[in-house]
Amino acid sequence: MADITTSLNEAPPGWIRRNRQTLAPVLFLLPGVLFFLFYVIFPILQSFNLSFYRWDGLGEPVYVGMENYAELLDDRAFEVSMWNNAKWLLLYLLAIPAGLGIALFLNQNVVGIRLYKSLFFFPFVISQVVVGLVFSWFYDPTFGFLNQILGFFGLGTLNVLGDPTLVTYGIIVAGLWPQTAYCMILYLTGLNAVDPEQVEAARLDGAKGFKMLWYVIIPQLRPATFIAFVVTIIGALRSFDLISIMTNGGPFGSSRVLSFYMFEKALSEYGFRMGYGAAIAVVLFLIMLLFIAYFLWSMYQEEKGGR
Amino acid sequence: MFPRPIEKSSPAWAATYQALVPMALILWLLPLIAVAVFSIKPDVDFTTGNYWGWPSAFKGFENYGKVFFASDMPRYLLNSVLITVPTVIGAVALSCMTGFALGVYKFRGNLLLFFMFVAGNFVPFQILMVPVRDLTLDMGLYNTKLGLVLFHVAFQTGFCTLFMRNFIRALPFELIEAARVEGVAEWRIFWFVVLPLMKPAIAALSVLIFTFIWNDYFWAVVLTQGAESQPVTAGITSFNAQYRAAYHLMSAGSIVAALPPVAMFFLMQRHFIAGLTLGAVK
Known part of the structure; x- marks a missing residue:
C-alpha cells in the first residue's frame, strides 16, 4: 500500500x-x-513442458518427447486411477440432491433451528484428515462401527478399505459427508431467497409436494445449484487427502485417483519420476479444463448482461 | 416458504418434526460424537474391546494433557497459526487491490485477467506441484513456513479476487463517481470510500481462507517435513504414527487439530456462510 x-x-x-x-x-x-x-500460471506451463522430459528431480532432465504419454497408455495403474476418477465425479454429485434434501428438511422456523443448521454444517469445517481418520475407524474390520451393526444383524464382517472392489466407494462415502454439508448450506441460503409470492400462487393453483419442488422451487434455486455443481466437481477431482489418509492408494493401488497417483509417481518412495508425474498431472488438468471452460462460459454469459 | 411451514400443519406432525431434527442431527454427527467419546476414554477400554460403549472412566484430562504436554502437538498448532494468519492477511490484502481494480475500472483485458484468476483457482494442485516444489527449493524456502505462506497467498489470491471483484461490483458505483467528480485521487477512493464498504467481504474471506489453509494437507506434505515447520494437518499423521492403536490419544489429537476452524466458524458464523454462499442467490 x-x-x-x-x-x-x-x-x-x-x-x-x-x-x-x-x-x-x-x-x-x-x-x-x-x-x-x-x-500459479507459470508452473502450469512448466508442468506441460516437464511432461516431455525424463527427470528424477536432481540430475539433468532428458528430453523424451511423447514417451511419458505413450507409457500412460499401457499403464494399468493409470487406467485404474482414471476409472476411479470417473466414479468420484459421478458419485460425488450425489452430494447435491442429498444437500438439497437436508436443506428442505431443515428449512423451518422452529426453536433452535439456527443452531441445528450450523451443527449440520459441521463436517465441512473440520479437516479432511480428521474425516478420513474417523471413517477409517468406522470401517475397521475388527472393531469398526459398521461391522458392529452388520454383526448385530448377523451379516458377517466387511473389510471395506481392504477390499479392492469396495474401497473407492467407501472413501467416496466419507467424502460425501462434508460435501453434502456444503451443498446443504448453499441450498439453505437459496431457499431463503425463494419468492414467497410465487410459492403461494402455485399453491393456489394446486401445486404441492414434489410437483411444487420440481416446477417452482428448483428453477429458482438455479444459482445455488450452479455453485454446488462447481464446488462438487472441483472437490471430486481434487480428492487426495482422504485417499492418502484412509488407504494410501491401497489395497494394491485400487483406490488411487489421478491426483494421488501423480503424487505417488513424482514424490514418494516409488521413485522420483517428475516427468511422468507431470504427464499424469497434465491429463488431470485437461479433464479439469473441460469443466473450467464450462464454468467460465457460464460466467461470461452472466457478465454480458451486467454493467 | 417451501416446504410448508411446520406451524401451519397438524400439531402431531409439528411435534414429530421437533423430535426428528435432533435425532437426525445425532445420526449425522455420529462419527464426530464417537471421536469425542473416544478422546475421554481410558486406554483399557480399547484393550478390553469396549470401543463403542460408555467410557469405563473419565480420562479426558489425562488424554488431552498428554496431547498438549507430551507430544509435538503444540508445536504443530503454533506452526499452523504462523502459516494460516499471514496467508489470510496477505491474500486478503492483495485481493482487495486486484478486486478493486477489476471491479471499478474499465480497460481492455479486464475480463481476461479476471478469468485468469478464476481459472487458476480451479486448477488441480498436481499440475503445480513439481514446479512449485522446485521453485521453493531454489529459493531456499523448502521446509519453511514462509515457503508455504508465499504459495498459499498466491494461490488464494485467485479465489479472493473472484470474491472481492464481485462484491465491489455490487456496491453503488455512484459513490465512486461522485468522489471522482470531487477530484479525489484514485488511491484515496480505494482507501477511504471503497475499503470501508468492503468490511463484510473482508471478514467473510478471512474466516473462509483461515479454514481452507488450516485444513490444507496436500501442500503441507509437498512443501514441508518434520515438526519444525509442518502444520497440524500433516503433524497429526506423524502423531498418529507415534501413538498407533492408542485410539484415545489419536482422538484427542484430532479434536485439538480440528478445533480452531470450528471455533472460527461458530464465532463468525454469519460471515462464514455469507462467504461460502456468495452467488448462491441473485
Missing part, C-alpha cells in the same frame, strides 16, 4: 493526473497479478 501512495506522490503531478485512470488499475493489479503468474 505504502509504495503505491508514495510513487503516486513523487511522479510529476500533471502526468499523473492525466493518466490516473490507466495508472491506478495497473498499480493495484501489479502485486496480485505478478504473484499469481509466478506461483
Whole structure:
C-alpha cells in the first residue's frame, strides 16, 4: 500500500493526473497479478513442458518427447486411477440432491433451528484428515462401527478399505459427508431467497409436494445449484487427502485417483519420476479444463448482461 | 416458504418434526460424537474391546494433557497459526487491490485477467506441484513456513479476487463517481470510500481462507517435513504414527487439530456462510 501512495506522490503531478485512470488499475493489479503468474500460471506451463522430459528431480532432465504419454497408455495403474476418477465425479454429485434434501428438511422456523443448521454444517469445517481418520475407524474390520451393526444383524464382517472392489466407494462415502454439508448450506441460503409470492400462487393453483419442488422451487434455486455443481466437481477431482489418509492408494493401488497417483509417481518412495508425474498431472488438468471452460462460459454469459 | 411451514400443519406432525431434527442431527454427527467419546476414554477400554460403549472412566484430562504436554502437538498448532494468519492477511490484502481494480475500472483485458484468476483457482494442485516444489527449493524456502505462506497467498489470491471483484461490483458505483467528480485521487477512493464498504467481504474471506489453509494437507506434505515447520494437518499423521492403536490419544489429537476452524466458524458464523454462499442467490 505504502509504495503505491508514495510513487503516486513523487511522479510529476500533471502526468499523473492525466493518466490516473490507466495508472491506478495497473498499480493495484501489479502485486496480485505478478504473484499469481509466478506461483500459479507459470508452473502450469512448466508442468506441460516437464511432461516431455525424463527427470528424477536432481540430475539433468532428458528430453523424451511423447514417451511419458505413450507409457500412460499401457499403464494399468493409470487406467485404474482414471476409472476411479470417473466414479468420484459421478458419485460425488450425489452430494447435491442429498444437500438439497437436508436443506428442505431443515428449512423451518422452529426453536433452535439456527443452531441445528450450523451443527449440520459441521463436517465441512473440520479437516479432511480428521474425516478420513474417523471413517477409517468406522470401517475397521475388527472393531469398526459398521461391522458392529452388520454383526448385530448377523451379516458377517466387511473389510471395506481392504477390499479392492469396495474401497473407492467407501472413501467416496466419507467424502460425501462434508460435501453434502456444503451443498446443504448453499441450498439453505437459496431457499431463503425463494419468492414467497410465487410459492403461494402455485399453491393456489394446486401445486404441492414434489410437483411444487420440481416446477417452482428448483428453477429458482438455479444459482445455488450452479455453485454446488462447481464446488462438487472441483472437490471430486481434487480428492487426495482422504485417499492418502484412509488407504494410501491401497489395497494394491485400487483406490488411487489421478491426483494421488501423480503424487505417488513424482514424490514418494516409488521413485522420483517428475516427468511422468507431470504427464499424469497434465491429463488431470485437461479433464479439469473441460469443466473450467464450462464454468467460465457460464460466467461470461452472466457478465454480458451486467454493467 | 417451501416446504410448508411446520406451524401451519397438524400439531402431531409439528411435534414429530421437533423430535426428528435432533435425532437426525445425532445420526449425522455420529462419527464426530464417537471421536469425542473416544478422546475421554481410558486406554483399557480399547484393550478390553469396549470401543463403542460408555467410557469405563473419565480420562479426558489425562488424554488431552498428554496431547498438549507430551507430544509435538503444540508445536504443530503454533506452526499452523504462523502459516494460516499471514496467508489470510496477505491474500486478503492483495485481493482487495486486484478486486478493486477489476471491479471499478474499465480497460481492455479486464475480463481476461479476471478469468485468469478464476481459472487458476480451479486448477488441480498436481499440475503445480513439481514446479512449485522446485521453485521453493531454489529459493531456499523448502521446509519453511514462509515457503508455504508465499504459495498459499498466491494461490488464494485467485479465489479472493473472484470474491472481492464481485462484491465491489455490487456496491453503488455512484459513490465512486461522485468522489471522482470531487477530484479525489484514485488511491484515496480505494482507501477511504471503497475499503470501508468492503468490511463484510473482508471478514467473510478471512474466516473462509483461515479454514481452507488450516485444513490444507496436500501442500503441507509437498512443501514441508518434520515438526519444525509442518502444520497440524500433516503433524497429526506423524502423531498418529507415534501413538498407533492408542485410539484415545489419536482422538484427542484430532479434536485439538480440528478445533480452531470450528471455533472460527461458530464465532463468525454469519460471515462464514455469507462467504461460502456468495452467488448462491441473485
